[in-house]
Amino acid sequence: MPQAFQNPPPYGPRLKIVFLNSLSAVREFRSSHQWFMPVLLTLALMVTMVCSLLIGAYPMSFWRAGDITLSLTLPWAWPEEATWPLMELAVIQMIRLPRVLLATVAGMALGLSGAALQGLMRNPLVGPDLVGVSSGAALGGVFAIMFYWTGAAVVAMAFLGGLLALGGTFGLAKLARSADGIGLILSGIFVGAFCVSGVCLGLFLADDHQMSQIVHWIMGYLNEASPETVWLLTGPTIFGGSVLMLLRWRLNLLSLGDVDAFSMGIRVRSLRLVIIAMVSLIVAAQVSVSGVIGWVGLVVPHCARTLVGPDHRRLLPASAVLGGLFVLLIDDFSRVVLRSDVATGTLTALIGTPFICFLFWRKRNKGWIHD
Amino acid sequence: MIFIHRLLRELIWFGPFAGVFFLALALFRQGPIFPKPGQARTIIDAAGENVAITQPFQGFIPGWHLFDVLQKTHRPEALAKVGVNHGWLTERLSVLYWVYPGLNPGAFSDDLESILAHDRGYVYLARPEVKRFGLAAPTIMPSGRPPDAEDTMFTMVRVLNDIADQSGQGQFIIESFKLEKALVEAGVEIELTGVLPPPERRPRTLAMVCPDGEWTRLWGSGMADLKLGLTDISDGMSAAGRESDAERILYMNPDFIILRVGTAEVFLRDPRWQGLEAVRRRRVYSNITDLNGYTYDLDNIPGAYRWLAELVYPDLLQPRLRGILRAHYLNSYQFYLNDFYLDYLLQLDLNGGSSGYNRFERHS
Amino acid sequence: MSEGDFSFIGLGHAYSPEKWIFRNYQSQVTRGQVLALLGPNGSGKTTLLKILLGALTQTEGSVSVSGQIAFVPQLFQVAFDYSALDMVLMGLAKKVGLFSQPAAADEEAALKALERVGLAHMAYRPFHEMSGGQRQLVIFARALVAEADILILDEPTSALDLKNQNAVLKWIDRLARQENLTVIFSTHHPHHAYAVADQALLMLGESDYAAGPVSEVLSETNLWRLYGLPLKRVSFEYEQKAVETLVPVFRPRADEPGI
Numbered sequence: 001m002p003q004a005f006q007n008p009p010p011y012g013p014r015l016k017i018v019f020l021n022s023l024s025a026v027r028e029f030r031s032s033h034q035w036f037m038p039v040l041l042t043l044a045l046m047v048t049m050v051c052s053l054l055i056g057a058y059p060m061s062f063w064r065a066g067d068i069t070l071s072l073t074l075p076w077a078w079p080e081e082a083t084w085p086l087m088e089l090a091v092i093q094m095i096r097l098p099r100v101l102l103a104t105v106a107g108m109a110l111g112l113s114g115a116a117l118q119g120l121m122r123n124p125l126v127g128p129d130l131v132g133v134s135s136g137a138a139l140g141g142v143f144a145i146m147f148y149w150t151g152a153a154v155v156a157m158a159f160l161g162g163l164l165a166l167g168g169t170f171g172l173a174k175l176a177r178s179a180d181g182i183g184l185i186l187s188g189i190f191v192g193a194f195c196v197s198g199v200c201l202g203l204f205l206a207d208d209h210q211m212s213q214i215v216h217w218i219m220g221y222l223n224e225a226s227p228e229t230v231w232l233l234t235g236p237t238i239f240g241g242s243v244l245m246l247l248r249w250r251l252n253l254l255s256l257g258d259v260d261a262f263s264m265g266i267r268v269r270s271l272r273l274v275i276i277a278m279v280s281l282i283v284a285a286q287v288s289v290s291g292v293i294g295w296v297g298l299v300v301p302h303c304a305r306t307l308v309g310p311d312h313r314r315l316l317p318a319s320a321v322l323g324g325l326f327v328l329l330i331d332d333f334s335r336v337v338l339r340s341d342v343a344t345g346t347l348t349a350l351i352g353t354p355f356i357c358f359l360f361w362r363k364r365n366k367g368w369i370h371d
Numbered sequence: 372m373i374f375i376h377r378l379l380r381e382l383i384w385f386g387p388f389a390g391v392f393f394l395a396l397a398l399f400r401q402g403p404i405f406p407k408p409g410q411a412r413t414i415i416d417a418a419g420e421n422v423a424i425t426q427p428f429q430g431f432i433p434g435w436h437l438f439d440v441l442q443k444t445h446r447p448e449a450l451a452k453v454g455v456n457h458g459w460l461t462e463r464l465s466v467l468y469w470v471y472p473g474l475n476p477g478a479f480s481d482d483l484e485s486i487l488a489h490d491r492g493y494v495y496l497a498r499p500e501v502k503r504f505g506l507a508a509p510t511i512m513p514s515g516r517p518p519d520a521e522d523t524m525f526t527m528v529r530v531l532n533d534i535a536d537q538s539g540q541g542q543f544i545i546e547s548f549k550l551e552k553a554l555v556e557a558g559v560e561i562e563l564t565g566v567l568p569p570p571e572r573r574p575r576t577l578a579m580v581c582p583d584g585e586w587t588r589l590w591g592s593g594m595a596d597l598k599l600g601l602t603d604i605s606d607g608m609s610a611a612g613r614e615s616d617a618e619r620i621l622y623m624n625p626d627f628i629i630l631r632v633g634t635a636e637v638f639l640r641d642p643r644w645q646g647l648e649a650v651r652r653r654r655v656y657s658n659i660t661d662l663n664g665y666t667y668d669l670d671n672i673p674g675a676y677r678w679l680a681e682l683v684y685p686d687l688l689q690p691r692l693r694g695i696l697r698a699h700y701l702n703s704y705q706f707y708l709n710d711f712y713l714d715y716l717l718q719l720d721l722n723g724g725s726s727g728y729n730r731f732e733r734h735s
Numbered sequence: 736m737s738e739g740d741f742s743f744i745g746l747g748h749a750y751s752p753e754k755w756i757f758r759n760y761q762s763q764v765t766r767g768q769v770l771a772l773l774g775p776n777g778s779g780k781t782t783l784l785k786i787l788l789g790a791l792t793q794t795e796g797s798v799s800v801s802g803q804i805a806f807v808p809q810l811f812q813v814a815f816d817y818s819a820l821d822m823v824l825m826g827l828a829k830k831v832g833l834f835s836q837p838a839a840a841d842e843e844a845a846l847k848a849l850e851r852v853g854l855a856h857m858a859y860r861p862f863h864e865m866s867g868g869q870r871q872l873v874i875f876a877r878a879l880v881a882e883a884d885i886l887i888l889d890e891p892t893s894a895l896d897l898k899n900q901n902a903v904l905k906w907i908d909r910l911a912r913q914e915n916l917t918v919i920f921s922t923h924h925p926h927h928a929y930a931v932a933d934q935a936l937l938m939l940g941e942s943d944y945a946a947g948p949v950s951e952v953l954s955e956t957n958l959w960r961l962y963g964l965p966l967k968r969v970s971f972e973y974e975q976k977a978v979e980t981l982v983p984v985f986r987p988r989a990d991e992p993g994i
Contacts (some may be wrong), residue, residue, distance in 0.1 A: 035380075035383055038383045038384050038386060038387070039383070040388070041387060042386040042387040042390060045387050045388050045390065045391070046387075049391070049394060051391075057480065057482050057485045057488070058484035058485070058487060059488055072397045073393075073394055073397055074399060074438065086403045086404075086405055086485060086505075087504065089403045090402070090403045090405075090487075090503075091484055091487060093397070093400065093402060093403065094402060094403075094503060094504070095483055095484060095487075096395075097397060097398060098398065100436035101391070101394065101395050101398070104391055105395075107748075108387075108388070108391065118385075119815075122814035123814060124814070124815070179739075198993060221557050225700070227398045230395060230398060231395075231398075231577050234392075238388075238392075239638050243702065245384075245385070246834040246835075247833075247834065248836070249831065249835075249836045249837060250828075250833070252817065252821060252824075252825060253825055253828055255813055255814050255815060256811075256813075256825065257808060257811055259785055259788065259790045259806065259808065260789075260808050262788070262789070262790040262886075263788055263790065263804065263805065263806030264825065264826065264828040264829060264881075265828055265829040266828055291884075305815075309816075309818070310815035310816050310817055310821075311817065311821050313384075313819070313836055314384070317384040317385075317387065317388075320387070320388070321387045321980075324387070324391070335482075339480055339482050339485070340480075340481075341482075362628060377838060377839065381836065589826075
């Protein structure tokens with residue numbers, strides 16, 4: 001056994017060795033007690049969701065709201081004679097519950113697809129809004145709106161648009177011979193700009209009702225929360241999300257070189273196609289229900305990476321849960337504190353941009369290496 | 372055992388998704404079923420539907436129908452202080468702020484939860500979605516008709532006053548309006564009898580849009596020029612585009628211009644328009660917000676007619692506008708528009724540089 | 736042909752018609768042997784390795800392989816900061832199903848592989864905190880965990896210092912002699928090939944090559960043809976053992992003959 005590099009160097013400041021050892025101890029704890037983080041995140045998400053149901057503009061006592069929420073969520077706790085005022089029940093069940101669910105699932109969709117996209121493109125600087133898939137989905141949806149289609153047809157058109165946009169980004173990057181570097185980001189910007197100009201053309205041709213819908217889309221909104229929209233979002237997210245979750249270990253393998261991957265028996269091309277399709281599906285559902293919400297898909301995987309490490313087996317679900325938390329908290333803020341229809345996309349950009357600057361400053365090129 | 376351990380390891384990351392899904396199942400719960408209101412009156416709304424209004428009637432939650440309610444019911448105490456976007460409140464008509472001083476106390480919240488917190492006796496005017504919560508949301512504007520058509524306005528008056536249980540008041544408002552309009556039109560007609568110039572000597576009018584120093588657009592006039600015997604030279608033309616409209620205006624060379632958007636003073640100084648006949652004679656006038664900003668407000672239509680008539684034929688008509696406006700507000704609101712209010716309403720500073728606008732000043 | 740045997744005949748590849756990189760190459764390796772590929776920069780070593788791996792289809796000729804192949808690439812940059820264990824785990828891609836995640840048994844196998852290369856204590860360290868030599872060993876472990884019969888290495892010693900170069904050569908030797916794997920590696924250093932390999936393939940030109948046992952192929956004449964620099968075979972005694980190696984004779988002075 002080669003002796004040369006079996007032990008750490010015998011010289012060096014003691015503190016550094018202690019620090020490195022404790023760091024590796026933390027890492028070992030994390031690796032051997034892998035249940036810790038998922039349980040923590042799950043609890044945080046559930047608690048936040050329940051608390052979001054308890055707050056709002058309608059004046060209701062905390063205990064009353066808690067009572068109603070508990071009965072709603074636990075299937076056996078529905079009392080025979082409901083003694084609450086109907087309006088309060090209505091507020092929680094018909095106004096707050098769909099909105100909280102919509103915000104959470106939209107955040108989860110964005111977190112999941114953002115993490116998958118970063119793994120796919122081997123570049124932590126991308127998100128669904130930066131590679132054009134969000135704008136492409138918006139363009140597809142605008143197309144559907146111009147023909148007065150609704151519901152699932154809009155999702156289908158958005159999916160098509162997102163898929164074409166993402167494919168276009170990839171193709172353009174391949175043409176520029178820079179499939180995972182700065183060329184990819186540039187292609188994403190070009191394709192995104194093209195799609196946005198298409199949306200603006202739609203704005204020009206639209207009548208009043210269509211126009212307000214289209215404008216909402218560009219900015220991102222969570223106002224139209226109803227059981228229909230929640231299921232319209234959750235359905236595709238469950239499907240696409242399940243596929244991505246099942247493939248999450250394979251995403252690790254995508255960061256290897258082409259020859260390397262081949263030697264390990266991975267069919268890179270088909271794997272990429274499947275992931276692109278699923279990401280487009282999820283993002284399309286999210287965009288058609290709540291417009292373009294930017295930055296979440298970029299910022300949240302970074303945070304998740306600092307919490308659980310870059311292994312996609314843990315990163316994908318952690319990113320999803322964090323994304324749900326992020327959007328939910330932002331939506332709560334705008335719903336309760338601001339009490340007006342501020343576009344969610346605006347808030348995520350306002351909060352996300354300084355956050356990512358902060359992340360850059362802290363990490364300073366540790367944690368990822370790019371060309 | 373190992374299998375269970377392995378299964379748990381796999382499943383633990385599906386935990387949060389399962390939790391959210393579980394919560395989403397609560398959506399399938401039976402929603403609350405709202406009983407019909409115990410005591411209710413039924414009215415017929417603008418769409419012809421029967422709507423049950425809970426008794427006792429507490430008031431309106433107006434949304435963007437705030438000024439409609441004020442103008443068409445004259446009942447400010449029936450307005451709930453909720454449901455109007457604050458920013459919009461500060462943009463509109465100014466006179467009613469003097470007539471009803473407590474109108475703008477601060478920001479109203481307009482989100483659904485705040486609105487729902489009010490008593491069931493309130494009627495919601497601009498949020499049809501409150502029907503899901505068992506509340507009355509009658510339609511007050513007939514669909515398919517232009518908002519400034521007279522029958523549209525009369526329908527709104529009727530419906531609003533029926534909701535507020537003061538149908539007599541609604542009738543009175545409609546009759547007063549008809550009477551006033553007839554009087555003003557008759558007055559103009561009488562004064563013009565015999566002295567109306569022949570068609571080729573009447574001013575060629577145009578209504579346009581020209582935000583200060585910017586683009587230009589024709590505007591279908593819809594003015595009461597037909598009664599005044601005027602020709603709108605843009606009749607039959609549709610707005611084609613901003614640059615071509617500017618060229619067409621210069622070609623058509625109107626004698627009399629109404630600016631729907633834009634300041635008359637700036638327009639008169641703009642080098643583009645110096646060749647126009649209207650500019651040479653300084654017969655360019657900006658819209659007055661109170662009079663002809665929104666022509667489907669009942670208060671303004673007779674006054675706006677007289678305003679236009681006096682500007683078009685300044686030598687043929689006596690300056691009676693101030694008296695007419697004063698009489699209207701006394702009649703409808705029992706509010707005396709003193710000279711200061713009238714000057715403000717007529718926006719003398721806005722059109723002060725245009726020819727003949729000083730006829731609207733007070734005469735000492 | 737038994738497990739771990741490898742041969743190719745008439746092998747040729749051209750990027751575009753009539754621009755052949757090499758033509759009519761032939762060689763044969765049996766189980767437990769080490770083949771070294773030598774050639775100057777741009778002679779197509781990596782292309783040949785890709786063809787042997789199966790990642791590239793050759794223009795003419797045939798390759799016959801029996802057994803599993805594992806590949807050890809040159810040191811590369813990874814976009815994300817995976818731990819050593821995660822990197823080694825990647826080697827099990829063929830064993831883990833398409834929609835499954837690695838089981839505890841897989842992680843144990845990965846740990847064992849890290850133990851074999853002596854890096855078990857670094858299992859949870861991020862890749863970038865390791866030195867070049869340690870990284871190369873992690874990639875080694877990744878190839879080992881797949882339990883292949885044939886190992887192909889692309890310039891395994893190029894980016895390493897002398898100490899690590901020795902370690903890698905030791906590994907190649909051990910894998911071939913003790914674990915009975917077939918090893919094929921490309922290198923710039925003929926003395927490495929001389930030390931460890933049984934057979935060598937010198938890529939001298941388009942149809943020009945020299946293949947066979949190391950003692951024959953790595954002659955001074957062939958090496959002069961390959962590198963344009965004289966290399967001398969030197970024998971001496973070191974620690975009571977006879978050592979034979981190749982020494983390049985650098986001629987840095989401008990007036991001396993040579994390239």
